[in-house]
Amino acid sequence: DTVFHPQTLPDLSNLLTMSGMMEYLGATSFGNHRSVLQFDFKESLPDLGPNELLIQVAYVELNPVDLQKLNAKPSQDVPNPPLIVGYGGSGTVLEVGSGLVNQRTDWVGQLVAFLCDARRPGAYATHVAVHVQSVAKIPFAISLEHAATVPLAGCTAYESLVKLQIQPSTPDQHRKLLIVGGSGGVGSWATLLARARYPHLEIICTAGSELSQNWCLRNGATRVVPHSSLVANLGGGRDGSVDYILCLSTPTKELANDMSELIRPYGHVCLVAPPKESL
Ligand SMILES: NC(=O)c1ccc[n+]([C@@H]2O[C@H](COP(=O)([O-])OP(=O)(O)OC[C@H]3O[C@@H](n4cnc5c(N)ncnc54)[C@H](OP(=O)(O)O)[C@@H]3O)[C@@H](O)[C@H]2O)c1
Numbered sequence: 001d002t003v004f005h006p007q008t009l010p011d012l013s014n015l016l017t018m019s020g021m022m023e024y025l026g027a028t029s030f031g032n033h034r035s036v037l038q039f040d041f042k043e044s045l046p047d048l049g050p051n052e053l054l055i056q057v058a059y060v061e062l063n064p065v066d067l068q069k070l071n072a073k074p075s076q077d078v079p080n081p082p083l084i085v086g087y088g089g090s091g092t093v094l095e096v097g098s099g100l101v102n103q104r105t106d107w108v109g110q111l112v113a114f115l116c117d118a119r120r121p122g123a124y125a126t127h128v129a130v131h132v133q134s135v136a137k138i139p140f141a142i143s144l145e146h147a148a149t150v151p152l153a154g155c156t157a158y159e160s161l162v163k164l165q166i167q168p169s170t171p172d173q174h175r176k177l178l179i180v181g182g183s184g185g186v187g188s189w190a191t192l193l194a195r196a197r198y199p200h201l202e203i204i205c206t207a208g209s210e211l212s213q214n215w216c217l218r219n220g221a222t223r224v225v226p227h228s229s230l231v232a233n234l235g236g237g238r239d240g241s242v243d244y245i246l247c248l249s250t251p252t253k254e255l256a257n258d259m260s261e262l263i264r265p266y267g268h269v270c271l272v273a274p275p276k277e278s279l
Helices: 012-019 064-071 098-107 150-164 185-197 210-219 230-234 253-262
Strands: 021-027 037-044 052-060 088-096 111-115 127-131 135-137 176-180 202-206 223-225 242-247 263-271
Touching (some): 088 098, 150 185, 150 242, 176 185, 176 230, 223 230, 253 263
Parallel strands (some): 176 202
Antiparallel strands (some): 021 037
């Protein structure tokens, strides 16, 4: 029943052929993000792969992962400078790749949210080419601005839940998911998605302030506990107390010890952030 935005820009092909160029915010080298970003880059519109859409960017999200990428050293996965960062955003589809010609009228003019491929130029640009599988039409009730914030945090949460291989609760086995850092960007999506997908799952979130606790409960958490004293609050030991742990906080030795106490035999743990020290 979802209603999508009507095609709001009727003659987009004119817009496309008139300019033929895109502008972008590029990083001239790797290093401190404060000194390497420049606004004045211009180049031809990206070549479209067969299953890609050319999108005129309206909004891009700012994400710490962009800073991590800029601050990192060049690697095989990262194209040479000038590097365009920015993973998620929203905009209007202007053109389709050769493999999507039959779907042209479905896509051209649609308002969409998208997630860029980390190995390709990103979204801090006027235009971006994105694989059709990483693009979603925006439902009518959602603004372009809000939609731009969904793809990266939402897909990270979704992928984490898939990796946890959560089984539905049964009358004999009441399953529990612990989300460490449930009130943040990824944690909020993980709570909402887990609640929608597994109605009988017990979802326990860790949260700091009262505001965060209430937010987690509103998103569908069954219970909220403080970030610390997890074993004391939830119970640990040989049999553990939770079936799945989604850890969104950088694991310290203390948190790793707690998680190994909390997890039930054959349970699954997903670490989104790598540990900074050897555990
Ligand atoms: N956001 C994304 O799109 C994205 C994408 C890929 C990967 N990631 C990674 O996912 C992780 C979470 O990112 P995020 O954007 O969701 O973070 P965020 O929005 O900044 O949220 C941070 C969370 O950490 C919690 N927290 C604070 N102190 C804590 C502690 N001592 N122990 C446990 N949790 C604590 C906060 O809870 P309170 O405020 O309630 O204290 C809050 O829920 C990061 O490692 C990030 O690099 C994020």
